[in-house]
Amino acid sequence: MHKVPEQFMWSSKALEKGSSEKLNTPLIDLKAIKGDEVAMANAAKLVREACMKHGFFEVTNHGVDYDFIISTYRQCDSIFKLPLSKKLSAMKDKWGYSVAHAEKFSTNLPWKEMFTYRYNYIPASESHVVDYFKSMLGEEFERVGLANQKYCEAMKEVSVSILELLSISLGVDPLYLQKYFEDCEAIMRCNRYPRCENPSITLGVGPHCDPTSLTILHQDQVSGLEVYVDDKWLPVPPRPETPDALIINIGDTLMAMTNGVYKSCVHRVLVNNRVDRKSLVFFLNPKGDKTLTPPKELLENGEQRNYPDFTWAQFYEFTQEHHRTDADTLPMFVSWLQNQKALPSNSKPLWK
Ligand SMILES: C=C1C[C@]23C[C@H]1CC[C@H]2[C@]1(C)CCC[C@@](C)(C(=O)O)[C@H]1[C@@H]3C(=O)O
Numbered sequence: 001m002h003k004v005p006e007q008f009m010w011s012s013k014a015l016e017k018g019s020s021e022k023l024n025t026p027l028i029d030l031k032a033i034k035g036d037e038v039a040m041a042n043a044a045k046l047v048r049e050a051c052m053k054h055g056f057f058e059v060t061n062h063g064v065d066y067d068f069i070i071s072t073y074r075q076c077d078s079i080f081k082l083p084l085s086k087k088l089s090a091m092k093d094k095w096g097y098s099v100a101h102a103e104k105f106s107t108n109l110p111w112k113e114m115f116t117y118r119y120n121y122i123p124a125s126e127s128h129v130v131d132y133f134k135s136m137l138g139e140e141f142e143r144v145g146l147a148n149q150k151y152c153e154a155m156k157e158v159s160v161s162i163l164e165l166l167s168i169s170l171g172v173d174p175l176y177l178q179k180y181f182e183d184c185e186a187i188m189r190c191n192r193y194p195r196c197e198n199p200s201i202t203l204g205v206g207p208h209c210d211p212t213s214l215t216i217l218h219q220d221q222v223s224g225l226e227v228y229v230d231d232k233w234l235p236v237p238p239r240p241e242t243p244d245a246l247i248i249n250i251g252d253t254l255m256a257m258t259n260g261v262y263k264s265c266v267h268r269v270l271v272n273n274r275v276d277r278k279s280l281v282f283f284l285n286p287k288g289d290k291t292l293t294p295p296k297e298l299l300e301n302g303e304q305r306n307y308p309d310f311t312w313a314q315f316y317e318f319t320q321e322h323h324r325t326d327a328d329t330l331p332m333f334v335s336w337l338q339n340q341k342a343l344p345s346n347s348k349p350l351w352k
């Protein structure tokens with residue numbers, strides 16, 4: 001059995017055995033509820049219960065063809081199949097290709113390779129994704145870039161329906177969240193988790209909360225995603241009967257925007273010794289300079305504020321420059337922010 005290098009080994013706490021009981025994620029048929037007030041209200045109730053408990057639910061019949069999703073995986077495969085030297089050259093300023101985040105971490109390395117890029121919503125749906133792929137990988141990757149650009153546009157479309165459902169479930173104007181995220185700054189990531197000879201000592205992704213606002217995840221038919229709820233790791237298994245299902249989860253930023261009413265939950269990814277696992281993850285964020293604050297409806301009964309106002313730009317910088325994203329990123333960010341505010345504005349930051 002080939003030895004997993006030391007750097008990929010995780011703590012026994014992170015590797016705690018998972019439960020056989022699966023996470024209760026309501027599956028919402030977006031087509032069935034469109035234009036049907038009663039069905040929409042019922043769906044909003046299911047979403048509210050799930051988001052108040054663990055922040056995960058799933059959607060199907062969302063308008064993105066399953067054939068197109070599969071073809072996007074195939075396009076991303078052509079990146080992962082490149083020689084390592086070519087893949088390693090396709091990284092700039094921490095964007096593009098990474099294997100195990102070896103470019104920024106030296107311990108607790110995740111057992112994965114990934115390709116990460118930005119998708120900023122520009123109404124004219126510019127070719128910024130295609131241009132990025134060609135600049136990082138070469139002209140011959142135009143087709144891969146086109147598929148990814150189309151996939152991001154599709155995810156932006158799906159996010160509009162999901163944000164309407166979330167707004168209704170929160171009791172705010174149905175258009176509130178989609179207006180807020182109209183000029184979104186998304187992060188798109190194609191993940192490949194190679195099969196591992198010794199899967200019990202490493203992780204595809206360590207325990208963490210997504211710092212982002214809303215995650216729209218498609219997982220292939222290989223299990224591995226688990227969510228930490230009531231002190232147990234509960235799997236979110238693939239759904240063979242609805243393989244187009246997208247897993248939606250609330251991130252730290254949206255949890256703060258709901259003043260903590262909706263939960264951003266710790267989750268992780270296990271690897272296995274049989275097959276690779278792949279996922280396509282679209283992380284929705286607001287425009288970086290927008291002040292994140294709860295809607296007035298969530299504060300009208302004198303609720304105390306559980307989080308300070310902040311911007312996504314501030315939080316993202318914190319995850320990249322000051323704290324490795326894990327289960328405690330948001331509380332660590334809040335204290336860092338308060339410390340920043342306490343410092344006289346002309347003083348040097350503590351960490352430099
Ligand atoms: C803002 C982000 C930081 C990460 C990418 C996006 C949203 C999810 C974050 C991440 C995937 C959570 C697990 C740890 C992480 C380091 C990773 O494994 O990639 C996180 C990303 C990051 O910091 O690059």
Ligand SMILES: O=C(O)CCC(=O)C(=O)O
Nearest residue numbers: 191205219225269279281
């Ligand atoms: O690949 C998955 O199933 C989840 C990945 C994840 O949680 C992340 O990248 O934040």
Ligand SMILES: [Fe+2]
Nearest residue numbers: 208209210267
């Ligand atoms: Fe995540």
